[in-house]
Amino acid sequence: MKNHLSYKLGETMVKNSFTLKTLLKNPLDLLMIYLQFKKDKFKHDNPLSSYKDYESALKFIKAHPYYKIGYALIKAQRMWYKGGYFIFIKELKKIAKEYKYK
Secondary structure: OOOOHHHHHHHHHHHOOOOHHHHHHHHHHHHHHHHHHHHHOOOOOOOHHHOOOHHHHHHHHHOOHHHHHHHHHHHHHHOHHHOHHHHHHHHHHHHHHHHHHO
């Protein structure tokens, strides 16, 4: 489940946000993750939905902050011409507030 693109992007964004050096390297890391994901996309033998605990794992992963951040980034990239990155910043604030609340 942690191989979802949204989860990987969110995890990388959070882990690379602590120092200036890694923050500047972040776009390159995100691009590399995306290209690797595209390359490995069709290498799965069994679909994940064939596992018994797929639904519960999916529910858990979608509630995780890494997944939410990655998903918000993907949505922002799809709607960049409509101000998607401004919406992304609002989503980040909302996710951070929600995470602090928990």
